[in-house]
Amino acid sequence: MLEFIDVPQNSPEWIAARLGLPTASQFGTILAKGKDGKSPSLTRKTYMRKLAGEIITGQPTENYSNGYMDRGHAVEPEARSMYAFLRDADVRQIGFARNGRVGASPDSLVGLGGLLEVKSKAPHLLIECIERGEFPPEHVAQVQGQLWVCERDWCDLAVYFPDMPLLVYRARRDEAYIGRLRSAVTAFCEELDELVARVRAYSDPGAPMEAFRGSVILGDVGLV
Numbered sequence: 001m002l003e004f005i006d007v008p009q010n011s012p013e014w015i016a017a018r019l020g021l022p023t024a025s026q027f028g029t030i031l032a033k034g035k036d037g038k039s040p041s042l043t044r045k046t047y048m049r050k051l052a053g054e055i056i057t058g059q060p061t062e063n064y065s066n067g068y069m070d071r072g073h074a075v076e077p078e079a080r081s082m083y084a085f086l087r088d089a090d091v092r093q094i095g096f097a098r099n100g101r102v103g104a105s106p107d108s109l110v111g112l113g114g115l116l117e118v119k120s121k122a123p124h125l126l127i128e129c130i131e132r133g134e135f136p137p138e139h140v141a142q143v144q145g146q147l148w149v150c151e152r153d154w155c156d157l158a159v160y161f162p163d164m165p166l167l168v169y170r171a172r173r174d175e176a177y178i179g180r181l182r183s184a185v186t187a188f189c190e191e192l193d194e195l196v197a198r199v200r201a202y203s204d205p206g207a208p209m210e211a212f213r214g215s216v217i218l219g220d221v222g223l224v
Helices: 012-017 024-031 042-057 067-087 123-132 137-150 175-200
Strands: 002-005 096-099 102-104 108-110 114-120 154-160 167-172 216-218 221-223
Touching: 002 012, 012 096, 024 042, 024 102, 024 137, 024 175, 042 175, 067 114, 067 154, 067 167, 096 137, 102 137, 114 137, 123 154, 123 167, 137 154, 137 167, 137 175
Parallel strands: 114 154
Antiparallel strands: 002 096, 096 102, 108 114, 154 167, 216 221
16 A cells, blocks of 8 residues: 655655665666576675665664765755746655555655656766766666555656756656566565564574574674
8 A cells, every 4th residue: 555654855764765665766676687687796795784784773874974965965856846847847855655565765745646766967978968868777766666666657857956957857657667676676575574584583593502602603604
């Protein structure tokens, strides 16, 4: 069942709402393949372990932030206002959308059927978007994932940097893509549940008592 949770994004309440859930911003990671093009990528495995840790401990994974991410948060209100003015759009911010085992944090709901996702790109990357003239492929999984999670019909991806043109790409629901995405995320969740169960049940009945005196022994390697 779809639930919109009205909390500020990046707030403690927002972090708690998404704890242990695969979210649309990481759906590309879930789809990612290794170098052989078949096996799961290392980033997928790492993401699963992070979610497993959140589920087991009840604590969020330490958030990573850099200058690009901070800039994106800073320019988002300006981009949203510009978009709303130019498109004469009714935009409403939300915190987090949860739908069963998955979640998403679109930057706004638009009217009754749309979403807005804002991306800040450095000028040279924004120029590259203009030259390509197509929906940025690196954002397809997130945007289609948001449409799936939020049960919406279309999403406008707004690419922005101050003093540069505002680029707006509209993506409509791609049911075939969403079907493949749903299958991949469902399989990911099943693997995640199995991993959590293994970790919670972990014990080494053959280990000597010394293993429990200040260290954990895994095979022949002692971790103190």
